[in-house]
Amino acid sequence: MLQVRDGEVQMLGVLFDRYQAPLFNFYTKMTQDRTVSEDLVQEVFLRILRYRQTYRPGTTFRTWMYQIARNTRIDQVRKVRSESPLVAEPLAPTHPSDDAERQQEAQLLQRALMQLPEDKREILVLSRFQELKYEEIARLLGCETGAVKVRVHRALQQLREVYLGLENNPAAQAQDPRRATTDSVPPTRRVQ
């Protein structure tokens, strides 16, 4: 990244190859929308280019990148919120080789994840899928490591409740009151 910062922008390709898949997965878990996620990944790398002068040696590139990734996501949420609400379709299963039961389970889990408030979903995705250490997440969110641990645990507990609720009554997801009050993810636009 230091080389990129000092003008060798072609080196960004190396970083792109290394981080596009984790970033893409971060966004698909957050949005459940492949198109939006790909756009977001592109936007993150454009911002890395634009703001490369603000990168300071000594900070991990990964933490810095996720900072940009979070801001990009926040901007996107703001933007989509001002657009007309069109309902997002759930992410289509992309692994047809999985057996039906596992696929159903994964879909249910993804749905439960989508019903969590944005910040809880984010902390779970970061700690579980992006495999960020609690210390890194704490730096990212600007809080104490202890607070991150507590939040991860609370998010996990809430996910468990939502998941069990869905498992017992899969049709009830749309009427879940939590969604109406705390879910800050807006419906994403699918029509292009």
Place this chain on the structure above:
Amino acid sequence: MSKMNCQQIEELLPDYLQGALAPARAAEVEQHSEHCTSCAQDIVMWKQLATLPQEKPSTESRERFEAMLHSYVATSPTTAPTHSNARIPQHADAKPAWNFLEWLRSPFGAVAWSAALILFGLLIGTNLRNRTSSEHPDEIASLHAEVTSMRQLVALSMLQQQSASERLQGVSWSTREDHLDPQVQLALMRTLRSDGSVDVRLAALDALSRHAAQPLVRKGVLESLPEQQSPLVQVAMIDQLTEWRDPDAAQRLLKFEQTPNLNPAVKQRAAWAIAKLQESTQ
């Protein structure tokens, strides 16, 4: 081993989940979870999260990135390497990192100096008006012309930016002048036809609709209707055409309505518009 309660376990659980506990402590958590359903379920939930599939970005993603990088390098001369040990040679005649003239010619420079000029113009304008409102009509007129051309320049340069929000701003710049410059009109038409973002296309349509009196604008909108991919934009266009009561619109819409695989909502809107237009000509 002493029995731990849930509260104590809760403090250890997050580290246990990330595998960051010493074996002895991890064993304590496991022992506790054997007879505590709540903690056990948390652990199961965590493990289950790993079953969510890993998504693979599409192959176009890398191509888009290359294109973005390329256009970024092309538009910002300051990206030339400043280190002598640059691994990838860029140009034999590498430009200095900060070239004021180059910067002025870049889109960012253009936006910056046009903003400065506009401010300057406005300041002088207000000053003149305060002192002698009709003493220097020529100067005021020339300043006005200068400001107008600056705005057009800003609009044109912003319409070509990478980011959709900047292009949106470009469209809104183009609406700051009552008179529509032919070059800006062309750029707006191009945006309406081929911009990647629905919002930008809608904004361009809105900007163009201010100049509906010009037949070229109406014709352009009418012609680009079948090329549109987004039903939202199509419906907005149909509404505009109905409002303008363009003489050719009814006939063209009749043809457009027959397009196979047309979005049902768009089709319905087109039928409504045709009825409305025919009604008005009778």
